[in-house]
Amino acid sequence: MTKKQDVMFKKMALIGIGLIGSSIARAARQKGLVTEISCSARTHDTRRTALELGVVDEAFEQAIDAVKDADLVILCTPVGTYEKLAEEIAPVLKKGALVSDVGSVKQMVVEAMEPHIPEGVDFVPGHPISGTEKSGPAAGFAELFENRWCILTPSRKSTEEAVEKLSDFWKGLGSDIEVMDPRHHDLVLAITSHIPHLVAYNIVGTADDLEEVTQSEVIKYSAGGFRDFTRLAASDPTMWRDVFLHNKEAVLEMLGRFSEDLTALQRAIRWGDGDALFQMFSRTRAIRRQIIDAGQETAEADFGRSTHIED
Amino acid sequence: MTKKQDVMFKKMALIGIGLIGSSIARAARQKGLVTEISCSARTHDTRRTALELGVVDEAFEQAIDAVKDADLVILCTPVGTYEKLAEEIAPVLKKGALVSDVGSVKQMVVEAMEPHIPEGVDFVPGHPISGTEKSGPAAGFAELFENRWCILTPSRKSTEEAVEKLSDFWKGLGSDIEVMDPRHHDLVLAITSHIPHLVAYNIVGTADDLEEVTQSEVIKYSAGGFRDFTRLAASDPTMWRDVFLHNKEAVLEMLGRFSEDLTALQRAIRWGDGDALFQMFSRTRAIRRQIIDAGQETAEADFGRSTHIED
Numbered sequence: 249m250t251k252k253q254d255v256m257f258k259k260m261a262l263i264g265i266g267l268i269g270s271s272i273a274r275a276a277r278q279k280g281l282v283t284e285i286s287c288s289a290r291t292h293d294t295r296r297t298a299l300e301l302g303v304v305d306e307a308f309e310q311a312i313d314a315v316k317d318a319d320l321v322i323l324c325t326p327v328g329t330y331e332k333l334a335e336e337i338a339p340v341l342k343k344g345a346l347v348s349d350v351g352s353v354k355q356m357v358v359e360a361m362e363p364h365i366p367e368g369v370d371f372v373p374g375h376p377i378s379g380t381e382k383s384g385p386a387a388g389f390a391e392l393f394e395n396r397w398c399i400l401t402p403s404r405k406s407t408e409e410a411v412e413k414l415s416d417f418w419k420g421l422g423s424d425i426e427v428m429d430p431r432h433h434d435l436v437l438a439i440t441s442h443i444p445h446l447v448a449y450n451i452v453g454t455a456d457d458l459e460e461v462t463q464s465e466v467i468k469y470s471a472g473g474f475r476d477f478t479r480l481a482a483s484d485p486t487m488w489r490d491v492f493l494h495n496k497e498a499v500l501e502m503l504g505r506f507s508e509d510l511t512a513l514q515r516a517i518r519w520g521d522g523d524a525l526f527q528m529f530s531r532t533r534a535i536r537r538q539i540i541d542a543g544q545e546t547a548e549a550d551f552g553r554s555t556h557i558e559d
Numbered sequence: 560m561t562k563k564q565d566v567m568f569k570k571m572a573l574i575g576i577g578l579i580g581s582s583i584a585r586a587a588r589q590k591g592l593v594t595e596i597s598c599s600a601r602t603h604d605t606r607r608t609a610l611e612l613g614v615v616d617e618a619f620e621q622a623i624d625a626v627k628d629a630d631l632v633i634l635c636t637p638v639g640t641y642e643k644l645a646e647e648i649a650p651v652l653k654k655g656a657l658v659s660d661v662g663s664v665k666q667m668v669v670e671a672m673e674p675h676i677p678e679g680v681d682f683v684p685g686h687p688i689s690g691t692e693k694s695g696p697a698a699g700f701a702e703l704f705e706n707r708w709c710i711l712t713p714s715r716k717s718t719e720e721a722v723e724k725l726s727d728f729w730k731g732l733g734s735d736i737e738v739m740d741p742r743h744h745d746l747v748l749a750i751t752s753h754i755p756h757l758v759a760y761n762i763v764g765t766a767d768d769l770e771e772v773t774q775s776e777v778i779k780y781s782a783g784g785f786r787d788f789t790r791l792a793a794s795d796p797t798m799w800r801d802v803f804l805h806n807k808e809a810v811l812e813m814l815g816r817f818s819e820d821l822t823a824l825q826r827a828i829r830w831g832d833g834d835a836l837f838q839m840f841s842r843t844r845a846i847r848r849q850i851i852d853a854g855q856e857t858a859e860a861d862f863g864r865s866t867h868i869e870d
Contacts, residue, residue, distance in 0.1 A: 328833075352783075377783045380860035381847070387860065397779055426779070436772050439765070441783030446824060447758055448784070452843040454750070454813070454820045461747050467849045468737070471707055472663075472688045472752030473759070473791050475856045478847035480784050485840035492828045492836055503825055506765045507818070513761055514814055517803045522639075525803055529796035532763040536692075536789035538778050545786045549691035549698065551862040 253279050253420050256413070257346075261318035262287040263311045263333055265298045266484070267379060268350050269324030270388030273303040275421045278390045288314035289385075298385040311337050318342060320417070322374075323349035323361075328490035331360035338364045346370040346410055352437060352487070354401040354430035356494040362403050370410035375399045375433065376423060377441075381482040394422030395543055401430040438498035442491055443506055446499070448480035449488070564590050564731050567724070568657075572629035573598040574622045574644055576609045577795070578690060579661050580635030581699030584614040586732045589701045599625035600696075609696045622648050629653060631728070633685075634660035634672075639801035642671035649675045657681040657721055663748060663798070665712040665741035667805040673714050681721035686710045686744065687734060688752075692793040705733030706854055712741040749809035753802055754817055757810070759791035760799070 260282040262269040269287065276282045286306040289295045295307035308314045315321050315337045323330055330349065341347065347369060351357050357373045365371040378396035380387065398418040402411050415425045428436070455466045455474065466474065492499060516524040540547045571593040573580040580598065587593045597617040600606045606618035619625045626632050626648045634641055641660065652658065658680060662668050668684045676682040689707035691698065709729040713722050726736045739747070766777045766785065777785065803810060827835040851858045 377780045379783075382860045396782055399780075432771075436776050436780055437783060439769060439772055440777055440780040440785040443765075444762060444784035444788055447762060447821070448787070449840050449843055450821045450824055451755060451758060451817060452846055453839055454754075454817045456842065456846060457820070458750060458816070460743075461750055463846070463849075465747050466751055467846065467853050467855065468708055469688045469710075469747060469751040470850045470853075471855045472690075472748060473755035474751040475847075475850050476759070476787055476791055477755055478843070478850055478856070479862070480787055481840075481843040482847040483840075485837050485844075488840050489833050489836040493831055493833050496828055496831070499828060500825065502765070503821075503828075505768070506762060507821065507825075509765045509768075510758070510761045510814075510818065513757060514811065514818075517807055517810060517814075520804055520807070522800050522804050525800040526796050528764055529760050529792075529794075529799050531767065532760055532789070532792040533796075535763055535767060535774070535778070536786075536793040538774075539781045539786050539789055542778050542781075544778065544782045545789070546862075546864050549693045551790070551857075551864065553857050553862065 253281060255283055256281045256417055256420065257320040258282070259284040259286065259318045260320045260322070261315040262304070263314065263321065263323045263337075264325035265289050265294060265304065265307070265385045266324065267383055267387045268376065268392075269322070270298060270301070270303050270385040271390065271392040272322060272324065272350075272421065274388055274390040275393060277303070279420050281417060281420045282320070286314040286318065294385060301385060303385060303388070312340055316340055319345055321345060321347045323351070326487045326490040327351040327353055327357060327494050330357055331364075334361040334364035338366055341366060341369045343368045346372065346413060348372050348374045348414055350374060350376055352441065352491045353495040354433040358401070358403040358430050362405055365405055370405075370407055371403060372406045372410050372414045373401045373403065373430065374414060374418065375401070375437070376418070381479045383484045391422070393418070396423055397426055398423040399426050399428050399433055401428055401433050403430070434495050434498045435501075438495060438502040442495060442499050443502050445480050445483060445488055446492065446503070447506070448477040451477050452481040564592060566594055567592045567728055567731065568631040569593070570595040570597065570629045571631045571633070572626040573615070574625065574632065574634045574648075575636035576600050576605060576615060576618070576696045577635060578694055578698045579687065579703075580633070581609060581612070581614050581696040582701065582703040583633060583635070583661075583732065585699055585701040586704060588614070590731050592728060592731045593631070597625045597629065605696060612696060614696060614699070623651055627651055630656055632656060632658045634662070637798045637801040638662040638664055638668060638805050641668055642675075645672040645675035649677055652677060652680045654679045657683065657724060659683050659685045659725055661685060661687055663752065663802045664806040665744040669712070669714040669741050673716055676716055681716075681718055682714060683717045683721050683725045684712045684714065684741065685725060685729065686712070686748070687729070692790045694795045702733070704729070707734055708737055709734040710737050710739050710744055712739055712744050714741070745806050745809045746812075749806060749813040753806060753810050754813050756791050756794060756799055757803065757814070758817070759788040762788050763792040
């Protein structure tokens with residue numbers, strides 16, 4: 249797993265060094281894909297933590313200082329910051345550098361960044377489909393991307409050579425690669441990631457607002473199913489605000505379908521239509537089986553939580 | 560964990576021997592709470608598996624044969640079967656026996672069973688808040704109830720002595736006990752368990768129906784959040800059909816609130832109200848923290864799934 253590979257980029261700059269940024273740094277260093285790593289982060293604490301953990305060589309407050317002489321620049325901040333950052337770093341980007349990102353929406357990233365990318369600099373947006381509910385540089389780990397998909401969404405400015413280079417980089421981090429149209433990415437992620445997060449945030453909020461059921465009761469009896477939603481609902485609020493603001497169309501489209509289907513279930517409950525409920529509940533098992541077979545989930549019952557009993 | 564305790568019931572009869580029934584059998588045997596265990600199950604395969612696993616001493620097709628001479632009878636079948644079962648077993652119940660169940664709804668259980676319980680037989684409905692997405696006798700394990708809550712919902716026929724006895728039995732299996740009014744139980748579980756399952760079934764169904772996004776894409780990119788819902792959506796369809804048919808009022812009430820809240824989020828997305836989204840996404844982290852502190856969830860990032868990499 250820690251097999252060293254050939255150095256692909258002399259210097260890598262990470263704009264933002266949270267869960268994803270710091271995991272890229274750890275993995276790239278461990279696999280020997282880069283020689284030098286710089287980063288930028290707005291807060292002093294984050295920069296100090298990243299330096300103390302040894303995941304970067306240099307940490308700056310301003311992105312413009314981190315990207316100097318970098319051969320690979322990856323934006324790892326909430327997508328709402330991208331346009332301004334692209335504008336800021338454009339003048340100092342090294343000729344021949346490759347600029348990418350890890351944002352959860354892609355069409356908007358192309359629109360916000362591409363106009364600012366100077367001639368002679370490559371631009372290939374990307375999105376690793378992995379993460380945890382934790383945030384910050386200390387939460388990262390080198391194995392985060394192993395056996396997970398990374399989607400690249402080339403724009404008109406992306407050369408084939410650059411796509412291939414970025415693809416090799418992510419393969420080096422352990423990922424499988426898929427190349428996709430940015431708009432299609434946004435639709436796929438709306439249902440596989442954005443709606444699940446929205447629904448999770450929503451149900452936790454609904455439970456928190458009840459008067460008839462106390463918060464203490466919600467917490468005590470959460471093993472009945474509720475707790476499964478709290479992991480997603482503990483994700484970074486700024487990142488997710490930006491996702492919903494910037495993938496509006498696809499999210500509203502999928503949300504419309506979700507709500508229609510939920511109304512049908514509601515109606516089946518109201519009218520006591522057991523056959524409709526049974527039919528609906530029967531067809532969903534197969535999908536989980538396939539997700540486990542595809543290596544995207546563990547088959548341990550209850551994720552092994554029930555057997556992790558401490559004495 | 561395997562400390563032997565005093566025998567509490569000479570013979571225990573389990574009507575139904577799936578995940579919960581077989582876990583009760585294993586735990587009660589391991590802790591030495593019962594001497595003899597009989598069960599009933601409709602299908603021959605289930606009876607054979609239960610006998611082969613050694614979790615029961617006897618297995619019958621008919622409940623009436625299993626409950627003969629039993630001191631403790633626990634219904635572990637979908638709640639829709641309870642009324643008929645109560646009527647069937649009533650004539651052969653031993654004087655002084657204690658009848659209970661593990662159903663996920665409770666007011667309906669009181670209404671369906673209580674009228675059939677004969678004089679001299681105790682009746683105390685119960686609900687262990689634990690389980691996994693797996694079904695069948697082979698899926699059970701003795702530790703399932705450890706550090707989990709078991710809610711008892713006494714009816715008018717429940718004597719204080721019987722409540723205490725059942726409470727001691729579940730404590731013996733490793734559970735913490737809460738005594739609650741059946742109607743309040745149904746409201747609490749509607750939000751902590753029933754709505755989460757309904758929403759999980761629904762989102763998996765919505766994803767399955769899309770034309771723009773293929774099933775293969777949903778599976779490949781499920782690590783973005785979708786997979787968290789598939790565990791609940793892999794639960795037993797018959798059990799869950801019965802839950803929704805028999806906790807209609809509370810589920811419809813909670814579903815109404817959930818949908819209202821979701822509409823508010825939808826509106827915030829449509830109008831680009833980032834502040835409302837941020838505020839909503841910020842208040843949900845604290846609840847997860849409390850669930851972890853209460854021992855009802857593991858704190859491992861991503862449930863430790865991302866670090867379970869196989870080489």
